[in-house]
Amino acid sequence: MKVKTILGTAREGRKSERVARYLTKKASELGWEAELIDVKDYPLCYTHRWKITPEMERYRAKIFEADALIIVAPEYNGSYPGELKILLDTIFDEYEALPVEIVAVSSVTGGVRLLQELRLAAVNYRMLPVGQVLFYKVDELFEGDELRDKKYKERVERLLKTLEKYARALKPIRDEVRERLKEKEEHL
Numbered sequence: 001m002k003v004k005t006i007l008g009t010a011r012e013g014r015k016s017e018r019v020a021r022y023l024t025k026k027a028s029e030l031g032w033e034a035e036l037i038d039v040k041d042y043p044l045c046y047t048h049r050w051k052i053t054p055e056m057e058r059y060r061a062k063i064f065e066a067d068a069l070i071i072v073a074p075e076y077n078g079s080y081p082g083e084l085k086i087l088l089d090t091i092f093d094e095y096e097a098l099p100v101e102i103v104a105v106s107s108v109t110g111g112v113r114l115l116q117e118l119r120l121a122a123v124n125y126r127m128l129p130v131g132q133v134l135f136y137k138v139d140e141l142f143e144g145d146e147l148r149d150k151k152y153k154e155r156v157e158r159l160l161k162t163l164e165k166y167a168r169a170l171k172p173i174r175d176e177v178r179e180r181l182k183e184k185e186e187h188l
Contacts, residue, residue, distance in 0.1 A: 001167055002033040004066045008073030008084030010040035015138045016105040020072040022147065023103065026156055027070075030164075037062055039083045044090060056090045063091060064178065068167040069100040069127065070159075075114035080121075088121065093181055095125040097173035099166035101159050102132045109136050130166045131159050 005027070007020040020036055027034035042055045063069075073080050102118045104111030111134045119129045133155045135141060141149050147156070 001067045001164060002065055003027045003035075003068045003070060003163065003167075004062055005034065005036050005070040005072060006084070006087070007036060007038045007040075008071055008087075009076075009081045010038075010083050011074075011081075014074070015107055016072050016074050018142055018145070019103060019105050019135050019138060020070075022142075022145065023070050023072065023156065023159075025145075027160060030160060032164075035062065039081070039087050042087050044083075044086045059087060060091050060094055063094045063098075064181075066098060067171065067174070068163045069098050070103060070163070071100060071118060071122075072103040072105060073114060073118070074105050075110040075112075078113045079117040080114050085121075088125065092125060093177065095122075095127045096177045097170040098127045099130045099163055099170055100127045101163050102129060103135065103159075104132070105135045105138050107138060111136070128166060128170065131162045133159055 003024075005020050005024045007014075007017055009016050017038075020038075024034045024036045037059070042059055044053070044055060071084070073084055076082070100122050102115055102122070104114045115132050115134065119132070122129045133152075135152070141147055141152055147153050
């Protein structure tokens with residue numbers, strides 16, 4: 001199984017990076033091919049799909065091979081970060097039938113509005129949101145690179161099991177969509 005964890009903020013001192021790296025590591029420990037996609041590695045300033053940049057094509061290729069996604073981000077002004085929106089908007093059809101887990105990260109207690117907004121966006125992209133986790137007071141949850149809170153460890157375990165279940169169930173649809181997209185590209 002191939003899972004991509006999208007780190008959805010490029011802000012200096014971001015707390016989300018610790019969570020994204022942890023989730024990617026845990027997925028790897030399950031034997032999955034797990035990769036972190038960091039929005040800061042995709043400096044995009046527009047979403048015109050007809051002007052394909054190398055960064056957009058690189059991102060598209062990563063999503064095209066994914067069986068599932070985990071999106072990790074903090075809440076910004078009642079929603080999700082703009083750089084995440086721009087990155088997500090660079091493609092559309094490639095997301096169809098991808099199960100997605102949404103993870104909100106907060107230094108205090110925010111993140112609920114991010115979950116609401118990102119779930120709506122995921123459905124629009126034809127992804128299937130299958131779960132969510134809010135990491136409140138993230139600085140208190142980790143000791144080094146490891147979670148020390150047992151409840152959060154259980155949530156992460158449940159998140160990954162759920163993601164795998166839906167990735168397997170949706171595979172025939174993803175395969176059909178990807179075959180259609182490949183055929184479309186060959187005719188261009």
